[in-house]
Amino acid sequence: MFSAAVRRSTEGRHRDAERATFLGDLVGGKLPLAGYAGMVAQHHHIYAVLEEAAAVMRTDPVAGAFVHDGLTRLPALEADLVALLGPGWRDQAPASAATLRYADRLREVCFDWPGGFVAHHYTRYLGDLSGGQYIASAVRKGYGTTATSFYVFDGIGSPAQFKTHYREALDAAPWSADERRRIVDEVLIAYELNIAVLEDLGREFSAGQAA
Numbered sequence: 290m291f292s293a294a295v296r297r298s299t300e301g302r303h304r305d306a307e308r309a310t311f312l313g314d315l316v317g318g319k320l321p322l323a324g325y326a327g328m329v330a331q332h333h334h335i336y337a338v339l340e341e342a343a344a345v346m347r348t349d350p351v352a353g354a355f356v357h358d359g360l361t362r363l364p365a366l367e368a369d370l371v372a373l374l375g376p377g378w379r380d381q382a383p384a385s386a387a388t389l390r391y392a393d394r395l396r397e398v399c400f401d402w403p404g405g406f407v408a409h410h411y412t413r414y415l416g417d418l419s420g421g422q423y424i425a426s427a428v429r430k431g432y433g434t435t436a437t438s439f440y441v442f443d444g445i446g447s448p449a450q451f452k453t454h455y456r457e458a459l460d461a462a463p464w465s466a467d468e469r470r471r472i473v474d475e476v477l478i479a480y481e482l483n484i485a486v487l488e489d490l491g492r493e494f495s496a497g498q499a500a
């Protein structure tokens with residue numbers, strides 16, 4: 290099963306992402322609220338490109354099966370940023386160097402390579418529907434903020450069932466063995482890019498990390 294192969298081939302990098310100092314500090318309630326806001330701002334830069342690609346890929350015969358309106362995060366990110374930083378949030382939320390690299394990669398592979406789009410789509414949305422749910426409840430408890438609508442997926446039904454269907458779609462896609470390998474490689478790149486974004490955030494907001 291391709292879905293199981295993707296998961297297996299990337300679980301080491303998932304562990305590294307999960308263990309990022311910044312995320313540990315975030316869920317441990319150790320950051321200033323500005324640290325959480327900083328992460329939401331980076332997500333905004335990333336999802337702006339990912340969801341622009343989704344608008345293009347929704348008519349693709351293969352990648353289109355993964356695009357779902359209920360996943361769209363950009364309006365939720367904007368609402369969270371208004372709540373966290375106020376109406377002038379755009380001026381207070383610049384992309385970090387790692388976020389710019391991530392956005393560049395998305396532009397490079399998500400607009401004319403359906404498998405590349407799915408690799409990045411999978412890494413973000415399945416993560417948001419998994420560990421993301423845990424992060425959201427930790428943020429609500431630890432920071433007393435409800436600006437967590439990014440993690441609320443009202444339009445997809447049960448997240449567990451959605452993930453099951455998503456994995457079935459990965460298994461059903463007509464990719465050759467070679468294409469499947471390329472997609473796994475791109476998921477690994479997606480994890481690297483996410484880890485780098487978390488490292489930038491850690492340098493800015495986690496105590497004890499060199500600036």
Ligand code: HEM
Pocket residue numbers: 292295296303306307308312316411412413415416417419420421423424452480483
């Ligand atoms: C606090 C940090 C995190 C925790 C506790 C966490 C936890 C989890 C758990 C428990 C699952 C399995 C869910 C299931 O099988 O239904 C999962 C899946 C996943 N996570 Fe994370 N995660 C974290 C961070 C991340 C990050 C930073 C990313 C990438 C940006 C990510 C991407 C994914 C993906 C793509 C899956 C789906 C794997 C698959 O079943 O194919 N996670 N996560």
